[in-house]
Amino acid sequence: xxxxxxxxxxxxxxxxxxxxxxxxxxxxxxxxxxxxxxxxxxxxxxxxxxxxxxxxxxxxxxxxxxxxxxxxxxxxxxxxxxxxxxxxxxxxxxxxxxxxxxxxxxxxxxxxxxxxxxxxxxxxxxxxxxxxxxxxxxxxxxxxxxxxxxxxxxxxxxxxxxxxxxxxxxxxxxxxxxxxxxxxxxxxxxxxxxxxxxxxxxxxxxxxxxxxxxxxxxxxxxxxxxxxxxxxxxxxxxxxxxxxxxxxxxxxxxxxxxxxxxxxxxxxxxxxxxxxxxxxxxxxxxxxxxxxxxxxxxxxxxxxxxxxxxxxxxxxxxxxxxxxxxxxxxxxxxxxxxxxxxxxxxxxxxxxxxxxxxxxxxxxxxxxxxxxxxxxxxxxxxxxxxxxxxxxxxxxxxxxxxxxxxxxxxxxxxxxxxxxxxxxxxxxxxxxxxxxxxxxxxxxxxxxxxxxxxxxxxxxxxxxxxxxxxxxxxxxxxxxxxxxxxxxxxxxxxxxxxxxxxxxxxxxxxxxxxxxxxxxxxxxxxxxxxxxxxxxxxxxxxxxxxxxxxxxxxxxxxxxxxxxxxxxxxxxxxxxxxxxxxxxxxxxxxxxxxxxxxxxxxxxxxxxxxxxxxxxxxxxxxxxxxxxxxxxxxxxxxxxxxxxxxxxxxxxxxxxxxxxxxxxxxxxxxxxxxxxxxxxxxxxxxxxxxxxxxxxxxxxxxxxxxxxxxxxxxxxxxxxxxxxxxxxxxxxxxxxxxxxxxxxxxxxxxxxxxxxxxxxxxxxx
Amino acid sequence: xxxxxxxxxxxxxxxxxxxxxxxxxxxxxxxxxxxxxxxxxxxxxxxxxxxxxxxxxxxxxxxxxxxxxxxxxxxxxxxxxxxxxxxxxxxxxxxxxxxxxxxxxxxxxxxxxxxxxxxxxxxxxxxxxxxxxxxxxxxxxxxxxxxxxxxxxxxxxxxxxxxxxx
Numbered sequence: 036x037x038x039x040x041x042x043x044x045x046x047x048x049x050x051x052x053x054x055x056x057x058x059x060x061x062x063x064x065x066x067x068x069x070x071x072x073x074x075x076x077x078x079x080x081x082x083x084x085x086x087x088x089x090x091x092x093x094x095x096x097x098x099x100x101x102x103x104x105x106x107x108x109x110x111x112x113x114x115x116x117x118x119x120x121x122x123x124x125x126x127x128x129x130x131x132x133x134x135x136x137x138x139x140x141x142x143x144x145x146x147x148x149x150x151x152x153x154x155x156x157x158x159x160x161x162x163x164x165x166x167x168x169x170x171x172x173x174x175x176x177x178x179x180x181x182x183x184x185x186x187x188x189x190x191x192x193x194x195x196x197x198x199x200x201x202x203x204x205x206x207x208x209x210x211x212x213x214x215x216x217x218x219x220x221x222x223x224x225x226x227x228x229x230x231x232x233x234x235x236x237x238x239x240x241x242x243x244x245x246x247x248x249x250x251x252x253x254x255x256x257x258x259x260x261x262x263x264x265x266x267x268x269x270x271x272x273x274x275x276x277x278x279x280x281x282x283x284x285x286x287x288x289x290x291x292x293x294x295x296x297x298x299x300x301x302x303x304x305x306x307x308x309x310x311x312x313x314x315x316x317x318x319x320x321x322x323x324x325x326x327x328x329x330x331x332x333x334x335x336x337x338x339x340x341x342x343x344x345x346x347x348x349x350x351x352x353x354x355x356x357x358x359x360x361x362x363x364x365x366x367x368x369x370x371x372x373x374x375x376x377x378x379x380x381x382x383x384x385x386x387x388x389x390x391x392x393x394x395x396x397x398x399x400x401x402x403x404x405x406x407x408x409x410x411x412x413x414x415x416x417x418x419x420x421x422x423x424x425x426x427x428x429x430x431x432x433x434x435x436x437x438x439x440x441x442x443x444x445x446x447x448x449x450x451x452x453x454x455x456x457x458x459x460x461x462x463x464x465x466x467x468x469x470x471x472x473x474x475x476x477x478x479x480x481x482x483x484x485x486x487x488x489x490x491x492x493x494x495x496x497x498x499x500x501x502x503x504x505x506x507x508x509x510x511x512x513x514x515x516x517x518x519x520x521x522x523x524x525x526x527x528x529x530x531x532x533x534x535x536x537x538x539x540x541x542x543x544x545x546x547x548x549x550x551x552x553x554x555x556x557x558x559x560x561x562x563x564x565x566x567x568x569x570x571x572x573x574x575x576x577x578x579x580x581x582x583x584x585x586x587x588x589x590x591x592x593x594x595x596x597x598x599x600x601x602x603x604x605x606x607x608x609x610x611x612x613x614x615x616x617x618x619x620x621x622x623x624x625x626x627x628x629x630x631x632x633x634x635x636x637x638x639x640x641x642x643x644x645x646x647x648x649x650x651x652x653x654x655x656x657x658x659x660x661x662x663x664x665x666x667x668x669x670x671x672x673x674x675x676x677x678x679x680x681x682x683x684x685x686x687x688x689x690x691x692x693x694x695x696x697x698x699x700x701x702x703x704x705x706x707x708x709x710x711x712x713x714x715x716x717x718x719x720x721x722x723x724x725x726x727x728x729x730x731x732x733x734x735x736x737x738x739x740x741x742x743x744x745x746x747x748x749x750x751x752x753x754x755x756x757x758x759x760x761x762x763x764x765x766x767x768x769x770x771x772x773x774x775x776x777x778x779x780x781x782x783x784x785x786x787x788x789x790x791x792x793x794x795x796x797x798x799x800x
Numbered sequence: 801x802x803x804x805x806x807x808x809x810x811x812x813x814x815x816x817x818x819x820x821x822x823x824x825x826x827x828x829x830x831x832x833x834x835x836x837x838x839x840x841x842x843x844x845x846x847x848x849x850x851x852x853x854x855x856x857x858x859x860x861x862x863x864x865x866x867x868x869x870x871x872x873x874x875x876x877x878x879x880x881x882x883x884x885x886x887x888x889x890x891x892x893x894x895x896x897x898x899x900x901x902x903x904x905x906x907x908x909x910x911x912x913x914x915x916x917x918x919x920x921x922x923x924x925x926x927x928x929x930x931x932x933x934x935x936x937x938x939x940x941x942x943x944x945x946x947x948x949x950x951x952x953x954x955x956x957x958x959x960x961x962x963x964x965x966x
Contacts, residue, residue: 059898066887068903071877256842306904528939690941690944693944727942728934
């Protein structure tokens with residue numbers, strides 16, 4: 036039941052005059068998704084479709100001595116078997132994918148292992164057969180001879196000199212210098228400003244703590260699935276569940292050494308991604324199977340394959356040290372080691388950039404290490420790298436507030452980053468809304484209410500994510516009935532068709548329902564980067580706005596034709612075209628009705644490439660109860676506050692905040708990859724890898740703060756990722772408030788909390 | 801491979817018959833044989849609930865039911881919730897309340913929630929959370945789903961009261 040306080044608030048910018056933005060229309064793809072009609076990747080059916088399965092490594096680390104596929108090829112119903120030998124040799128190529136560069140040899144070796152398997156679940160061979168059952172039976176007939184090697188799954192162990200070495204051709208890149216010997220440490224990053232050592236010497240209080248986090252999975256409910264048809268004319272078409280059709284196209288083309296124009300990627304409806312559906316796993320494999328069989332081939336992963344073969348987030352070790360001069364943060368230092376999984380290039384960069392991003396600290400230094408070990412290649416997961424860093428930093432900030440006897444929100448307010456603050460990695464913030472979220476937290480009924488009862492405590496933490504720009508395209512067709520169709524290239528994971536269409540509607544002065552948005556394939560719309568980095572509503576929305584302006588410009592020309600005047604005498608405002616000098620006007624709809632009499636249809640388009648970050652900040656408050664008998668932590672009440680710039684569709688902004696908060700709760704309290712002594716994940720099912728259910732969480736109250744983003748015409752900031760950043764720290768702080776014990780390892784699962792409470796009791800005795 | 805069996809059943813109020821291997825799950829037959837792809841495969845082992853259907857009014861994970869077991873049964877899938885061009889109040893409330901993001905878990909939630917509201921149109925928040933605990937959603941954090949089920953319950957009660965008055 037609704038409680039007696041306002042569970043969702045929007046604190047608007049006083050200058051806000053929008054007609055469409057800020058309303059809550061039903062999403063355009065909604066009916067298809069509540070009736071079961073929406074076509075997701077696994078719903079694709081083609082004539083003559085074959086079904087594939089992938090053979091995966093049972094070992095965490097082994098050399099492949101031989102693969103014998105002959106018996107599998109002869110199995111009834113089998114059409115083809117492939118291994119890495121079917122891939123072109125890509126030893127020295129790199130692909131630039133918008134969000135970052137990828138070593139193609141590593142990407143190919145992740146799709147099908149070459150020479151070595153580097154984690155349990157690493158793909159080794161693939162079969163295409165008449166049915167999934169035939170394909171599965173054939174897998175059992177593939178003989179792989181392995182020479183087992185020692186495995187390592189904890190980041191500090193993998194950094195040791197005597198650790199099992201994953202790659203003989205990976206060297207430590209230290210500010211551009213390569214190490215002499217190959218190493219699991221692929222990169223050492225270093226950021227510094229001010230005089231850190233001197234500054235620490237002048238501090239009144241210095242708190243230094245160590246933190247550990249386990250790998251967690253993005254946990255999308257839809258497994259990876261791809262279907263390919265390599266047609267006899269040489270054209271390759273792929274229907275897939277991806278966050279970026281164009282980057283899937285590029286990766287596939289590069290891995291197969293064919294031009295991108297030879298590939299069409301059709302982005303199906305996608306059942307969640309959270310960063311884990313950017314890298315390709317299946318696309319090149321089904322493509323090769325299709326080329327070999329001459330038929331369309333589909334592969335749908337099992338849930339165990341998703342856990343064991345696709346992107347967890349890094350496990351990490353963090354040491355954070357903060358020095359205070361009275362109540363001001365004066366010096367800070369962080370040492371971060373994030374695992375990258377089996378191949379280099381994990382989330383250490385953003386981890387380093389985020390660790391002190393909420394604060395104005397004059398002297399700071401960050402060292403970060405990217406470390407290979409025997410887990411699946413890590414992938415982005417909602418604000419990748421930031422949650423780990425915030426868990427450490429926000430726990431230390433809470434401890435400092437306790438030491439100083441200061442309210443933790445006041446301490447944050449006194450040290451908060453604001454316009455003009457320089458982040459440790461260099462950039463200076465434009466207008467940002469961290470202070471506003473903290474002030475909203477302080478005023479919120481949740482923070483002001485009393486929390487009563489034993490073993491209960493309240494915690495607070497803030498979080499940051501960049502929110503990127505990158506390339507987006509939009510094409511708009513005007514119909515003579517005054518409605519428009521919108522083609523865009525951003526896979527819609529959480530209602531972005533609507534948030535993009537609403538920005539076009541606002542630009543044109545029409546209703547959101549008068550825009551018909553569609554996500555087009557890679558031949559149907561201009562290049563668009565991935566749905567990631569919280570960028571779609573921001574950047575693709577900007578493209579739709581620009582395309583709307585192009586449409587208006589063309590309509591002004593049509594009005595000028597009708598009125599026999601110069602186009603620059605036609606004005607447009609609030610959905611009406613007017614003559615600047617004469618008393619003539621046409622509504623958007625009236626002018627659209629003249630479309631075919633004034634030269635035919637109008638197509639408007641735009642491609643944008645906004646640079647820089649839109650800077651999203653949030654502050655979360657949580658109440659917990661800790662069961663001292665079992666160590667179980669129950670979340671009693673939760674409030675998420677975030678600066679959205681301008682919340683285009685507030686319900687879906689709240690949805691991002693609530694969903695991110697609950698993923699963060701899962702990360703904080705339960706989720707982890709549990710490995711046995713030989714590097715095998717022991718919990719690759721959803722029952723054992725325990726994501727939150729409806730029964731595990733309360734309602735998630737929200738406050739949307741609107742501090743307009745100066746680099747977007749409507750003030751939009753990305754919102755999707757920031758909400759996962761604060762929860763683990765907020766919960767750790769709440770557990771401390773409830774029990775007096777600080778947990779510095781994730782997850783804070785019942786056994787760990789119980790052990791920490793017991794240890795504290797023993798210390799008291 | 802064992803011989804295929806012939807099964808006669810009722811799906812969404814219509815008589816249906818199909819041939820299946822004894823090893824095939826109801827989910828596999830619904831999706832691959834009958835073309836009812838609204839029920840989704842998230843785990844294929846009964847953990848996620850995306851494939852939930854009503855079997856004689858009871859919500860079940862169709863990935864854990866063998867297709868041969870549904871002989872003579874009444875099955876409702878997500879495709880059977882809307883009737884005569886009208887969405888079910890649950891579908892309407894999910895849309896109005898933004899209770900879905902990616903939408904892959906939505907069919908399972910709708911079917912489970914229908915079973916709950918058919919039994920009790922005014923469940924408590926706790927009851928809703930308990931009944932929905934077999935369905936996992938990774939996007940929404942459940943808040944808007946629980947509120948949508950509450951709103952749909954209120955709509956159904958209004959319908960019932962209207963019917964009683966007339």
